[in-house]
Amino acid sequence: MGQGITETHLAVASIATAGDSGGLYRLVARLMDEGTPLEAVLFDVLLRVEQEVGHRWQRGEYLVAEEHAVTATIETVVSLLAGSLDQPLEGSHVVVATAEGDSHSLPARAAAANLLFNGFRTNFLGANVLSSDLEEFLVDEKPDALVLSSAMASHLLGARAGIEAAHTAGVPVLVGGRGFGEHGRWASVLGADAWASTPRDVVAVLRSWEPDPIAAEANAARRTPELMELIERRSEVMARAEAEWTARAPDLDRRVVRAELDISIRSLEASLLVGEPAPLAEVLHWQAQALPSHGIDQPSTIPDAIAAALGSDLQGAATMLGFARGVAGE
Numbered sequence: 108m109g110q111g112i113t114e115t116h117l118a119v120a121s122i123a124t125a126g127d128s129g130g131l132y133r134l135v136a137r138l139m140d141e142g143t144p145l146e147a148v149l150f151d152v153l154l155r156v157e158q159e160v161g162h163r164w165q166r167g168e169y170l171v172a173e174e175h176a177v178t179a180t181i182e183t184v185v186s187l188l189a190g191s192l193d194q195p196l197e198g199s200h201v202v203v204a205t206a207e208g209d210s211h212s213l214p215a216r217a218a219a220a221n222l223l224f225n226g227f228r229t230n231f232l233g234a235n236v237l238s239s240d241l242e243e244f245l246v247d248e249k250p251d252a253l254v255l256s257s258a259m260a261s262h263l264l265g266a267r268a269g270i271e272a273a274h275t276a277g278v279p280v281l282v283g284g285r286g287f288g289e290h291g292r293w294a295s296v297l298g299a300d301a302w303a304s305t306p307r308d309v310v311a312v313l314r315s316w317e318p319d320p321i322a323a324e325a326n327a328a329r330r331t332p333e334l335m336e337l338i339e340r341r342s343e344v345m346a347r348a349e350a351e352w353t354a355r356a357p358d359l360d361r362r363v364v365r366a367e368l369d370i371s372i373r374s375l376e377a378s379l380l381v382g383e384p385a386p387l388a389e390v391l392h393w394q395a396q397a398l399p400s401h402g403i404d405q406p407s408t409i410p411d412a413i414a415a416a417l418g419s420d421l422q423g424a425a426t427m428l429g430f431a432r433g434v435a436g437e
């Protein structure tokens with residue numbers, strides 16, 4: 108394992124890989140009995156192991172199923188820890204959710220557990236929360252803040268919709284997660300009131316911020332006509348790109364083709380939203396690195412298929428795709 112990994116981390120990784128939630132819960136309960144604060148258990152032990160396992164999985168040292176077992180076991184224990192805390196009757200009220208389309212719920216769940224531990228009235232709404240449902244909840248509950256998490260830039264449109272929904276309900280938004288770019292560079296472009304670098308920092312930011320949701324919303328990037336057209340014609344572009352790709356690689360599993368095209372096209376939309384090729388370039392780069400080991404030998408087939416599907420009538424999107432290919436170096 109990486110730097111700063113202790114025997115405790117190794118024990119947690121091994122129990123979590125075996126999917127033993129009860130065993131892991133007993134281990135962290137013992138740590139807390141011995142004086143380790145809940146916050147340290149959440150972030151220095153459980154999420155630290157998740158991060159390390161994530162890196163190892165990316166390097167091919169963990170199987171996908173092992174990574175799933177670890178994540179599910181750690182998430183179960185985070186939920187058990189949160190479930191053992193009383194909901195305060197007073198104090199700031201915070202809603203925590205993961206952006207529309209995004210399934211990476213664990214960091215948001217840990218942030219929510221820590222908020223509860225620190226005396227915030229907290230509602231965790233889970234992963235992939237539709238912005239329309241979110242808006243309804245926020246209008247009804249009128250919390251003091253929304254914490255919105257996104258692990259992938261391909262979900263930036265979903266994140267933007269969540270931020271808009273919160274602002275419509277008059278609720279300021281703190282965002283976090285790798286989807287918002289390095290040092291949260293896309294957070295204010297998306298209209299967020301604040302960004303936190305780690306789930307642990309959420310408490311400190313919420314205690315000290317003075318948000319101005321009207322000003323934050325006024326600064327948010329508008330959806331350009333090029334972006335609106337791509338959103339409206341997404342299914343048609345997807346279908347054309349799928350046909351292009353399967354013509355070039357007829358033996359590939361259609362579900363894989365659809366999943367990769369979906370991520371790429373949503374990242375293209377994210378690039379058009381933030382006005383930068385980086386979100387799409389990052390995905391193209393990731394696909395070039397990761398897909399050969401999944402039987403997709405020529406990841407350039409993906410941008411080739413999308414370029415053919417965009418044709419000359421979606422010129423703005425095609426130009427952004429060209430920039431992203433240049434940045435990704437393929």
Ligand code: B12
Nearest residue numbers: 161162209210211212213214256259283284285303305306
């Ligand atoms: C677990 C995991 C999953 C699980 C999530 C389960 C769950 N319940 O959370 C599942 C299996 C569902 C999943 C699915 C996918 N995943 Co995934 N996943 C991961 C993994 C291994 C760990 C993520 C994690 O929880 N890390 C622990 C956190 C604490 O660490 P961190 O992510 O580094 O976060 C730091 C900061 O960003 C910040 N932070 C993070 N979240 C938040 C939230 C808030 C509020 C704040 C303030 C801060 C904050 O805190 C951390 C620093 O302390 C990462 C690999 C990795 N190296 O991270 C990939 C990763 C995020 N996934 C990835 C991908 C591609 C996918 C899939 C597309 C795979 C696929 N082909 O199906 C799908 C997409 C699903 C979807 N629609 O969203 C990529 C994203 C690449 C990219 N550039 O966009 C990653 C990076 C792996 C990779 N490089 O290949 N995944």
